[in-house]
Amino acid sequence: MSLIDSLTPKDTEEIRPGLFIQKREKGYRVLNPIAWNGKYRWRKQFSWRSVFTIAIIIFIIGMNV
Known part of the structure; x- marks a missing residue:
């Protein structure tokens, strides 16, 4: 099973x-x-x-280092 197959949801239809x-x-x-x-x-x-949100987290971590 590949990564793409594991990311595809089950019981899903494209309307x-x-x-x-x-x-x-x-x-x-x-x-x-x-x-x-x-x-x-x-x-x-x-x-x-x-x-x-990711930018804020990186900024906070950067300030603490």
């Missing part, structure tokens, strides 16, 4: 391009998988909020 749903016990859930059809999907994986 239309870019819209994925996953079957759950209580219904369905919308998600953005990192890998789909053997390819990485980088879009919508990183937002400005995550970049800003």
